Amino acid sequence: xxxxxxxxxxxxxxxxxxxxxxxxxxxxxxxxxxxxxxxxxxxxxxxxxxxxxxxxxxxxxxxxxxxxxxxxxxxxxxxxxxxxxxxxxxxxxxxxxxxxxxxxxxxxxxxxxxxxxxxxxxxxxxxxxxxxxxxxxxxxxxxxxxxxxxxxxxxxxxxxxxxxxxxxxxxxxxxxxxxxxxxxxxxxxxxxxxxxxxxxxxxxxxxxxxxxxxxxxxxxxxxxxxxxx
Numbered sequence: 001x002x003x004x005x006x007x008x009x010x011x012x013x014x015x016x017x018x019x020x021x022x023x024x025x026x027x028x029x030x031x032x033x034x035x036x037x038x039x040x041x042x043x044x045x046x047x048x049x050x051x052x053x054x055x056x057x058x059x060x061x062x063x064x065x066x067x068x069x070x071x072x073x074x075x076x077x078x079x080x081x082x083x084x085x086x087x088x089x090x091x092x093x094x095x096x097x098x099x100x101x102x103x104x105x106x107x108x109x110x111x112x113x114x115x116x117x118x119x120x121x122x123x124x125x126x127x128x129x130x131x132x133x134x135x136x137x138x139x140x141x142x143x144x145x146x147x148x149x150x151x152x153x154x155x156x157x158x159x160x161x162x163x164x165x166x167x168x169x170x171x172x173x174x175x176x177x178x179x180x181x182x183x184x185x186x187x188x189x190x191x192x193x194x195x196x197x198x199x200x201x202x203x204x205x206x207x208x209x210x211x212x213x214x215x216x217x218x219x220x221x222x223x224x225x226x227x228x229x
Contacts, residue, residue, distance in 0.1 A: 054155030061095045068113050069153040070105060070120060074146065075134050081120065081152075083107040091123070102128050110178050113154040117178045117207040124212040124222070132212040138166050138224055141195050150208060150226050161208040161226035164199035165190055168214055169221045175209050190225050201227040 057066050057080055071078045082090055082104050090106035092099060108119035122132030137143040150161045169175065172189070180186035183203035190207065191200050201207065206228035214222040 061097075063095055063097055065097075066095065067107060068155055071151045071153075072134075072147055073149065073151070075137075077131055077134055079105045079131055081105060081107050081113075083109060083112070085109055087121065091121075102130055105131060108178060113152060113159075115178065115206075116183075117209065118152070119176065119178055119209045119211065121211050124214065126215065132210070135210060135212050135222055135224055136214075138163070139194070139222075144195075144197065150210070152208065160229055161206075162199060162229045163224055163226040164197050164201050165193035165225040166197075167192065167194060167223050167225065168217075169223055170217060170219070173221075175211070175223050175225065193225075199227075201225075 054066065054068070058064050061080075063082065065082045065084055066080050067083050068081045069079065070081055080095060082095060083106060084090055086109050087106075090104040092101055092103050094100040094102075095104055102125075103123050105120060105122040107113065108121070111118050123130045124133050124136070138147070144163065144166065148163050150163065152159045152161065167175070167190075174180075174186060174189045177186060187201050187203050187205070187207070190209075208226045208228070210224040210226075211221050214220040
């Protein structure tokens with residue numbers, strides 16, 4: 001009889017221990033979830049605040065050459081922009097100025113984000129996952145119809161550009177001429193799209209050119225050209 005009572009007491013003690021441990025685990029988990037929610041909310045608020053601060057990005061990446069951002073809604077193209085003293089450095093350097101074969105999306109050193117023509121460059125690749133590879137999709141007019149607008153941010157303001165021309169360039173690099181003497185002639189060349197977008201630019205327009213490598217034909221460039229609206 002005594003052994004039976006002892007056994008019952010033992011099981012009761014084990015049950016109490018399990019219940020007590022369960023209580024503490026429940027409260028611990030509840031507190032962690034609560035803290036996680038607080039942390040996530042704080043992070044969201046912080047990101048929303050930081051996205052408006054160019055100085056934050058410069059400090060975060062330790063790079064004073066960050067000058068703004070580029071975004072095309074509905075695509076993977078959403079990136080900070082950098083500008084060096086030449087057009088070679090960011091071909092193989094990251095935002096943190098570390099060597100990186102993928103490089104960065106960068107602005108032509110001869111212009112800034114309020115120039116009459118802004119040229120922006122980025123790698124294409126059949127090996128690496130690079131952002132400007134998505135520009136190849138503009139070879140399909142249906143894709144263009146749903147992704148016509150490019151947004152540039154200079155740290156203070158947002159500027160919208162509407163795509164009007166898609167070109168594959170092999171020999172005539174007129175789009176590289178960021179300060180032509182005859183803007184009307186220059187724009188007439190840029191207007192020659194591989195398909196009709198129904199939109200034309202004039203010599204009065206501010207122009208944005210996105211450039212990446214193209215593999216068909218070899219040694220060519222794919223350029224997406226837009227005008228400020």
